[in-house]
Amino acid sequence: MHVRGIRRKAKDELDALxxxxxxxxVSRGEKELDALTRQHVEAIDDALKRKEAELLEV
Incomplete structure (x- = not known):
């Protein structure tokens, strides 16, 4: 999943700083990064569920 790849890159950049x-x-940044990652993964999952339900209606 691309979101996790982006998270990994951001974490590497935080570690470098x-x-x-x-x-x-860095710890504060990682917590914020985890929260943002979780938020976006949930939004993607919700969109996927809506799309699956939409396709099953047809």
Whole structure:
């Protein structure tokens, strides 16, 4: 899934910034990244369920 690939890249970028911004900021960023990832995965799942239901109606 592309969303998880994007999450992995963003996490790698956060890890690379650890020396510059500190572990607390990286941890905060990871929590926000996880929340955003979860939100988008849920939105995609909901859209998929609606589309499946729409296709089954026909």
């Amino acid at each position: 650890k020396a510059e911004i500190g572990e607390d900021e």
